[in-house]
Amino acid sequence: MSRFALTIEFNGGPFMGLQRQAHGPSVQQSLEEAAQAITGEEVTLHSAGRTDSGVHALAMRSHMDIAKPFEPFRLMEALNAKLRPDPISVIACEVKPDDWHARFSCIGRSYEYRIHNRRAPLTFDRGLAWQIARPLDAEAMHRAAQSLTGFHDFTTFRSAHCQAASPEKTLDRLDVRREGEWVIVEAAARSFLHHQVRSMVGCLALVGQGQWEEEQMGRALEACDRQALGLNAPPDGLYFVKAVYPEEV
Amino acid sequence: MSRFALTIEFNGGPFMGLQRQAHGPSVQQSLEEAAQAITGEEVTLHSAGRTDSGVHALAMRSHMDIAKPFEPFRLMEALNAKLRPDPISVIACEVKPDDWHARFSCIGRSYEYRIHNRRAPLTFDRGLAWQIARPLDAEAMHRAAQSLTGFHDFTTFRSAHCQAASPEKTLDRLDVRREGEWVIVEAAARSFLHHQVRSMVGCLALVGQGQWEEEQMGRALEACDRQALGLNAPPDGLYFVKAVYPEEV
Known part of the structure; x- marks a missing residue:
């Protein structure tokens, strides 16, 4: 299991917010579904912030744990390919230690x-x-x-x-x-x-x-x-x- | 009859171009229809350039002749109100001499x-x-x-x-x-x-x-x-x- 830290840019216009919502599309849902399509694994996204509907991000920081081995650049490319046409773009991806947490480590x-x-x-x-x-x-x-x-x-x-x-x-x-x-x-x-x-x-x-x-x-x-x-x-x-x-x- | 010189900003995405086209929406058509709705006159827009479908403008220069008297600022405000929701914005408006031409005077x-x-x-x-x-x-x-x-x-x-x-x-x-x-x-x-x-x-x-x-x-x-x-x-x-x-x- 590797912890992949993602830097994410998104246009919040079409989303109900970053966090998963029962009543509409979210950035989290798009990213988790893209990761699941690539890995076949149930993946959960954790993020530094919780932005509202219509709010944007130039560099949100998030992480997801994936069992299947991936070179970070390849994972980023695969996620971006799957995310189309959603206005979400993974602009950086790296492996972090297991105790690094996008939300709880953020100061x-x-x-x-x-x-x-x-x-x-x-x-x-x-x-x-x-x-x-x-x-x-x-x-x-x-x-x-x-x-x-x-x-x-x-x-x-x-x-x-x-x-x-x-x-x-x-x-x-x-x-x-x-x-x-x-x-x-x-x-x-x-x-x-x-x-x-x-x-x-x-x-x-x-x-x-x-x-x-x-x-x-x-x-x-x-x-x-x-x-x-x-x-x-x-x-x-x-x-x-x-x-x-x-x-x- | 007064010649109003307009400075126009537009997102070309939804248009077939600046010039009127038989087969789809144009910036010219939107502006002429807005002017006609305000003045009740048949108005023709002349512009410095002819941009293609999908091409944008930060400051296109155009003119139109209008018989009804208008204070330029009020005409600009009225045009912008009528242009909604098209992504076209009149960002400046002034009266020019009758021999000034947005296209032919442009050097x-x-x-x-x-x-x-x-x-x-x-x-x-x-x-x-x-x-x-x-x-x-x-x-x-x-x-x-x-x-x-x-x-x-x-x-x-x-x-x-x-x-x-x-x-x-x-x-x-x-x-x-x-x-x-x-x-x-x-x-x-x-x-x-x-x-x-x-x-x-x-x-x-x-x-x-x-x-x-x-x-x-x-x-x-x-x-x-x-x-x-x-x-x-x-x-x-x-x-x-x-x-x-x-x-x-």
């Missing part, structure tokens, strides 16, 4: 949120970005974001369906920058609550449009109340970009 | 061709790039491209259906550069023959993969024979990026 996760800030409707980036027509003040958004970094109770920014034992998390980084017509939000933490990034981005967008004062962000956090949330950003603009493991730091 | 055109050079299948850029799995030598491609710049008979790089009076054109620029996993080709000329950019890129890709020596590019040009063409690149990676007008230089 850091990063997301990127892409806002296309223009009036004209999106053409190439439909489903791949959040379009906001009103001009955003990215610098004000960045300043407001700083009140969320550090150790806090993030109840305000947590979905009612969140299964985490505690709402307390340490947010390592929340940076906002403008790149032409784009406003990019980068978030890094050991782990996130359900909907945390989208909830934070939704409120930052209110600050960027001048509907919230910068100070409102800190007050919303302190309220520890989901009712204090201004807006939950749509999944379209959210990308899982990085998982950190101790041996790779 | 320069630029295209960009995007190659995603990696083994893993595309996820986000399906239909928006040409995927080439084998590693490309972008520097060799750039050197080979230089034999095509200047005034030449481009018969080798011209579609059998090309309607231009002469196969002689001046190619101002053909640059190839690598950006990570991407190889980008930029082409600029006063005008191009039908399929000229795709034909040049197809042959450059053969050079990049080592299937053609760099010198083969010049020999193919000199042959003045469509049979000397190595490969016509697919439309997916081609973008019309700029039209130049004398008063804007």
